[in-house]
Amino acid sequence: MLDAGEVARLKALMEWEGQRSAPPDGFPRLPDLPAARYTSPEYYALECDHVFRKSWLFAGHMDEIPEPGCYMRWHNAGDPIVIVHGMDGAVRAFYNTCRHRGAPIVTEDRGKSSRLMCGYHNWTYKTDGTLVGVPERQDFPEDFDLSCRGLLPVRCELLGRVIFVNFDENAMPLKEWMGPLWDEWSEFAFDRIRLAARHSFDLKCNWKIAIEANMEVYHVPFIHPNTVAPLVDAKRNLNTLYPNGHARMLAPAPHQTDRARARRGVPAWLAAD
Ligand code: FES
Incomplete structure (x- = not known):
C-alpha cells in the first residue's frame, strides 16, 4: 500500500513527465538492440538459464x-x-x-x-x-x-x-x-483473491515481444486509439525500476478536462498536443 507522501511524490512526477519536452538531464544514450536477441537460439538458451531457471x-x-x-x-x-x-x-x-x-x-x-x-x-x-x-x-x-x-x-x-x-x-x-x-x-488482497478463469495463448513470437508490449504506453495512441487511449494519459506515464528485474508502471487516467474531451471522442494524447 502506498502512503500519502509517496502518492503525492508520484503525482508530482507525473506532472513533471507531462511537461517534459526532452529526455531528462544525464539520461544515457542507449545503443540499439541487436535483432538477434529476438531470434538467436543461443541467446534464448541463455535467457532460459539465467532468467527462467532463476526467477520466481x-x-x-x-x-x-x-x-x-x-x-x-x-x-x-x-x-x-x-x-x-x-x-x-x-x-x-x-x-x-x-x-x-x-x-x-x-x-x-x-x-x-x-x-x-x-x-x-x-x-x-x-x-x-x-x-x-x-x-x-x-x-x-x-x-x-x-x-x-x-x-x-x-x-x-x-x-x-x-x-x-x-x-x-x-x-x-x-x-x-x-x-x-x-x-x-x-x-x-492476494490472500482473498479468487480465480474466475484462466486462459492460455500460444504466441508465435519471442517472449520479449509479448512482454515489452506491456512495458510501455508509447504504442497506445496508435494501436488502441478508441479503447485504451481515451482512458490513459500516455504523456504522464511513470515507470519505476526495482531490484531483481521488477518494474512498476503507473498509467494515470487523463486529467478531468482531458476526460471530458475523450467523452467527445478526442483522445487525450491528441488533445494534449
Ligand atoms: S518408473 Fe517405475 S515406478 Fe515409476
Whole structure:
C-alpha cells in the first residue's frame, strides 16, 4: 500500500513527465538492440538459464488445487513439474519424474489423490514427496533406502493464494525477491483473491515481444486509439525500476478536462498536443 507522501511524490512526477519536452538531464544514450536477441537460439538458451531457471515464476492459483490431495501439472518453463496441495495443507512442487526410471508421476492436468502413484511400476509417494511404496520389495537389496528416493522438490512459495515456483534451489525467498512490490500489492488482497478463469495463448513470437508490449504506453495512441487511449494519459506515464528485474508502471487516467474531451471522442494524447 502506498502512503500519502509517496502518492503525492508520484503525482508530482507525473506532472513533471507531462511537461517534459526532452529526455531528462544525464539520461544515457542507449545503443540499439541487436535483432538477434529476438531470434538467436543461443541467446534464448541463455535467457532460459539465467532468467527462467532463476526467477520466481507464476504457476497457478490455490483455486486450481483447492483441497488436500489436489494436484496440477505445470510445464511452462521446460521441465514438467507437479504442484501438490499436500494432505498436511502445505503446497509443494516436484519434478514430475519418478525416482525409479523417470516416468511421469501424474499424467493428467489436474487430479486428486492422497498418494501419488507412478503408473509404470506403481512406486508410490506421499503428497510431501516421500517414497512409501515399492512393489516386489524382495527383488531389491535389503538395505534399499526409500528415504533418499523421494520426489525431487522444486522451490514453491505463495503470495497469498497465488502459487510461484523457482527452479533455483538457492533462490532468495519469494517475498525478498519481490522487494517493495510485496507491500505495495497488499491492497490487492492476494490472500482473498479468487480465480474466475484462466486462459492460455500460444504466441508465435519471442517472449520479449509479448512482454515489452506491456512495458510501455508509447504504442497506445496508435494501436488502441478508441479503447485504451481515451482512458490513459500516455504523456504522464511513470515507470519505476526495482531490484531483481521488477518494474512498476503507473498509467494515470487523463486529467478531468482531458476526460471530458475523450467523452467527445478526442483522445487525450491528441488533445494534449
Ligand atoms: S518408473 Fe515409476 S515406478 Fe517405475
